[in-house]
Structure formats: structure tokens, C-alpha cells
């Protein structure tokens with residue numbers, strides 16, 4: 389089945405995207421009927437699926453269509469002085485005294501968001517609407533939502549023993565916006581509807597090269613490494629990074645396995661992007677099998693960090709204690 393996005397457009401987009409200091413290999417683009425796909429999802433390997441028809445009627449969700457049909461509910465719109473939208477957890481801001489949020493978010497109607505985007509001038513803040521779909525959306529959107537390919541995605545959920553669908557995040561970005569490299573703790577089927585998104589992916593074993601913020605920090609799960617200006621003094625192992633790239637066009641779906649690092653770029657010059665993700669709780673670990681998977685080691689490190697921080701009841705004492713435990717003893 390011909391993939392919805394044609395190959396020559398994809399190679400044009402591939403030539404346009406930014407180059408970074410690390411090598412990238414292409415993520416395979418396969419039909420969801422290809423038997424290899426089932427194995428890749430089972431093995432938690434990223435793969436682009438070209439013909440799931442996952443969002444079905446949602447393929448008509450252009451920014452204009454959404455403005456006309458989504459109703460007058462309020463949506464969370466992030467704005468940033470730069471193209472980067474480094475996510476932060478509001479609930480953890482209090483614990484880091486001099487934390488200055490890199491973005492601000494404001495609730496507004498979809499129509500107001502689109503109006504602000506259309507009249508934005510050079511030098512104005514960049515804007516990115518990121519909102520979980522809920523029942524406040526207008527009836528046409530609810531109807532489109534029911535046409536999603538729930539049979540197919542529920543089959544993936546069951547076959548891989550994933551937990552519940554936790555949310556569908558609606559993402560509407562100006563072209564050029566970037567979500568810097570981070571990992572999530574959920575399985576993700578990411579559906580691209582409008583425009584082109586370039587994913588840079590790193591497998592979970594690269595945790596040591598990406599230097600995530602402390603777990604208690606508002607930027608928990610985000611890397612401290614700035615790909616546009618990597619500080620190889622503070623983060624020397626960033627030099628060892630080797631990644632994968634997935635360029636998604638309208639109709640493409642990326643299977644993004646839990647704990648896999650990803651940076652998401654709305655390709656400049658290719659129009660506003662509209663995407664919907666499907667976040668699922670990951671399968672519970674039934675039986676511990678050795679050697680442990682990198683994902684399990686990341687989960688362990690997170691638990692240990694939380695335990696030590698809570699037990700010390702102070703963030704300043706975490707590093708000295710862990711250094712005393714390891715330096716000169718295990719290194």
C-alpha cells in the first residue's frame with residue numbers, strides 16, 4: 389500500500405532539517421501489516437507505520453478546521469522567547485529556589501490561539517498549543533474522535549499487555565517549534581496530521597550520555613545537553629551519542645517506546661503542525677529476567693534518587709551522599 393506521504397517529499401524534508409554533532413540512522417517506515425512490525429513493537433524498537441488509518445477522520449484536523457469545530461473551550465498554549473519549549477513540571481518548581489520557567493502557559497480558546505499565531509510578527513514569542521483532548525471539545529471533533537482506528541490500537545495494547553490509555557495530547561505548533569530531548573514513562577503511538585515533524589531518538593541505554601536533570605527538578609526527564617551548543621566539558625559523554633531519525637508526514641504514525649529519548653522538531657517552512665499522541669501505561673514487569681533491560685535500570689535509578697532525596701529530606705545532600713558512596717569505592 390502506497391504510504392500516504394510520498395518518498396520524494398520525505399527526502400526533500402530530510403535535506404532541510406538541522407544537522408547536529410551526532411550521527412543519525414533512519415527509523416524504518418513499514419506497513420502496519422508487515423509481520424516485522426509486530427516484532428519491533430514487542431521488542432520496543434521505534435518504527436514508523438504508514439497505513440494504520442489511526443486518526444481516520446482526524447486527518448481533516450487542519451488548524452482552520454479545528455478553529456471552526458473544536459468549540460470555545462480553553463486550551464493550554466505555551467509561549468517561548470525561542471523556538472524551544474523545554475517542558476517543566478509546575479508541581480516541582482517550589483523545590484528549586486531560583487528556577488526560572490523557560491516558557492509561560494496561558495489558557496485560551498483555539499480561535500484566539502490561531503488568531504495570535506496568524507498576526508505574530510518577527511521577534512514575537514513562539515506559541516505551541518498542547519492540550520489533552522477532553523469532553524469539552526465540540527461535537528464534530530467528538531464524532532471524528534470516534535472514527536479513530538480503535539480496533540487496531542486496542543489490539544496493540546492487548547497484544548503487548550500495556551495498561552490503560554492515559555491521554556491523547558493534541559499538539560498544534562507553529563512551524564519551527566522544538567520540544568527538546570526528553571523521555572516519557574509511557575508507551576506512545578504518535579499520529580502526525582498536518583505538517584512535518586522530525587524526531588531524533590536515542591535508545592534508553594544512552595541515559596549516561598544525555599545527563600537528565602535530577603528527578604526532583606522541574607525539568608525531570610529532560611536532558612541538560614543543548615544540542616545547538618553542547619557543553620562537552622560538563623557533559624563529555626554527549627560526544628558518544630548515536631541516534632535515530634524519524635520524519636513524519638500527514639498520516640504517519642510513530643511507535644515511540646517508553647523510556648526512549650526524543651527531540652521533536654516541527655520542520656520549518658512546512659506549515660503549522662497538528663499531531664495527536666496516544667500515551668499508554670507500560671506493561672507491568674512480570675518476572676525479572678537478567679540481564680536487566682536499560683529501561684529497567686532507568687526505573688531503578690529514578691527510584692533510588694527519589695528514595696535518597698526523600699530520606700535526606702534535602703536536595704543539597706543528595707550528591708555528597710551518593711559521591712561518598714561511589715567515588716573512591718566503586719570508581
Ligand SMILES: O=C(O)C(=O)C[C@H](CCCc1ccccc1)C(=O)O
Pocket residue numbers: 475518559566567570572576578650652653663665
Ligand atoms: O508525544 C510526546 O511524547 C512528545 O514529546 C511530543 C512533543 C510534545 C510533548 C510535550 C511534553 C513533553 C514532556 C512532558 C509532557 C509533554 C511534540 O510533539 O513536540
Ligand SMILES: [Zn+2]
Pocket residue numbers: 570571572650
Ligand atoms: Zn515526549
